[in-house]
Amino acid sequence: MKNLSLRIIIPVIEGYLLRGKVDFIINHVANLKNNKFTNNTLVFYRKNMKIPINLKSCVIVTSEKEVISKFPMSYTIIYVNEVSQAYWRFIDFYRSMFDIPVVGITGTCGKTTTKEMISHILAPEMNVVKTIMSQNGLANNIKYLLQINENTDAAVIEMGVNTTGHIFHTARFFKPTIGIITTIGTDHLEGFTNHDAYILEKESMLTAVNSKGTMILNADDHYTTKLDKNKFQGKFIYIGEADHSDFKIEKVKYYQNGMRYMVKYKNEIYFGFVPGFGKHNVYDAVFAIAAANLLGISVTTAIERLNTFTPVIRHLQLHKGINGSTIIDDTWNTNPTSIKAALEVLAELSKGKNSIAILGDIEELGDYSKQEHEKIGEMVINYKIDYLITIGDKANEIAAKARELGMSSSKIYKGVSEFYFMNLLKKIANRHTTILVKTSMRKSFRNLMLKMKGSKMG
Template sequence: MMKNLPLRQLIPVLEGKVLSGSITKTIQNAAKYGEHQITESSLVFLLKRKESLPLPAVRNLTVITSNPKALKNVRDDVTVIYVENVRKAYYRFVSFYRSLFQLPVIGVTGTCGKTTTKEMISWILSEKDHVVRTKLSHNGLARNLDYLLEIDEKTDYAVFEMGVSGPNQLLYSAHYFRPQIGIITAIGTDHIEGFRSQDAYIAEKAKMLKAVGKNGTILLNRDDETIRSLDLSEFTGKVLYYGQDPKAHFRAHSTQFNLKKNGMDFTLSCHEGEFACFVPGYGTHNVSNALAAIGASTLVGVKIQDAVRRLHTFRHIKSHLQFYEGKKGSLLIDDTWNTNPTSIEAALEVLVETAEGRKTVAVLGEIEELGDYAEQEHRKVGALAAEKNVDVLIAVGKNAYPICLEAAKRGMNPKAIHNVTTQKALLSLLGQLASPQTSILLKTSMRRSFSNTLQALVAKSNKG
């Protein structure tokens, strides 16, 4: 919960006029009415102008409103403060609260990899210090205040995932979090439906440069073509790159799949020298995430040796390329957290590199929020499947049919290409294909996939 603050201290910040109630109380929480949980001693912002706003039966509330006549159920212990513009008062409070703390804040954005990178950074830093971070990939704007209010006197670092699904959302989050270090992991195609064009989506991600401020540091993925082409001419802060590119400040080379230890071996080359590294989880994208995490950690004072050592024990969050024993002795790879063209390429690489002679089956779902780019992006996925030489391709959903068309066009055997639209058809087909000689990748969005498909495919011995 937030740092406790005397209400008397907040009234000038809010530019408010006390209409009723006591001002000698302590504020222990802040909430937007209708969006956040209202607890005892909360500062409640009524941003929506309605004819009737019943207050919850919670003790010691302080209500910020521009329409006091709308309030219902006003108890004796409620303080009512009038302001001309509630939204502006809310932002003044947010700015004031954030200004109370001088601590390193790292912001992470990107089409994919941002959740894992954020978790890796948090894991490294939390060995010795207290870290506030966004939970899983829950980065919706309505949650921002909750995360901000977790910061208190005990907090050493904050690491925030900053997603975007529409214009100006990144700067909106930056207003809350004020990161001094920003990371852009990749710029592909995802959540593009909320933008006029791909260029507008790229421009939104690039706002991380503005988010960290004139004296901030930006850490960029040098292997991403779009990121390499960003205009940095007006950015006056520090720019560092990571990746396999020879010009990267944090560079990985000699990268190898380590099938015995279920992860990736690589050598980190940087200003401080060369370091042998291992990161749990398969895929060169995991190496990229690790480089970003190591780089960001060193920027706030962690020794590279300590960051490298700590990553050995990192544990991935659920449904990020998790391996299971599947039905009939098959190998099952669960990557159902989310799906976009960039993460599909990474998942296909893992499927092929870990197969060890097994027949590879790629189950690929529809990609959401692509708008007018839907067909061309699904076709790119079909091209990837053909390029990676997967043995069997199963595209799930009507909108995924272009995946099949493009894979066939690129030379994949049409008899090995399937489009299914029901769970029954998918499970039937996989039931025929599954064997100890089969490796199955399930790469579909957690929001679109048939909810219990994974459970139906996992062998009973895996289930607790």
């Protein structure tokens, strides 16, 4: 956080000094959700906040004058009419101090990888603030915003959604100048009245980005093509295989440890490689290339830097496993769109081998749960997976649909414990087997993954 004088802050939050000095320097902010306290902390005080009284210095912003007696004389006290309004005035003021590009990324899948790729490309020239892994909830936003200071050159922020209004609130924090919508599929539907409401929330990205900014969209994504583009007055850039794509993806091929591809931009052809398997990784890479290009990094340089990109942990990571098998660890999160991508990778990497898909419950689908799980059963058949193992009651619908569509009952199993899994896999897995484990971070059977990866070959 940039150091700020209390003399500047008081008029911004429309407060007045009850006790203390106006030349006090602030270098940390705390509120009800972010309650870490250090010396020189500006605290927007709410009831039930437990504030230590052994700090050398602290500034309390309050609408309760009587709290002045609760704190040592070394603590500065500022009175405001309403703490929440004062807090938002401060946040808006703090963001307005920095004229930097902010890339906001939303989408059903690919947010984290795209964010990490952009940051990786920018890192040699720029000091970048970014969200940590997939920690993109609203409660984390202030932490990221206050990491921006006078040394920051750019910010790259995931904009996740669980219900209506989340994109608006994140945009209020960060005011993105570049927006990316990776894909629009099916996820977090419990927080929406229906799938159309989920799509509308993603569409709100068009109003979240600065009207003089740029939106980067997936030209091949079904729902993205149906967005109301009139909501955005800035510039559109499209990536994808469609002919109208500005960054046109061609000749995508699986290669050793990753994907080879070609991208055509402004009549120039570029050849690239991205570590990590799956066509979706190529799309994420081209999103990153397009965003970095807007920030002054040439396409050639961006492609070169992605050669050394490290794939995000538990996103289709390959390991040697039980009986010498190959494990594809995709246990960070799960939704129908990412399962389709994972099954495609399993089918491709298991050519000439047996394939096993271990699939868990998909959470937060609400009334769409049964039909979405059944669609996964159809995918298992379409990708000709040899064995199916399901985890959880909801995932049973996957197994039931696969069985209905002709998969032999002898190739379908319901996982009930780690002990059961290990005994089963010891029987059906060998060095000619590829195993996909696709579950969510909340139900990832991490101990099982460790045991599968740690098992002896042979």
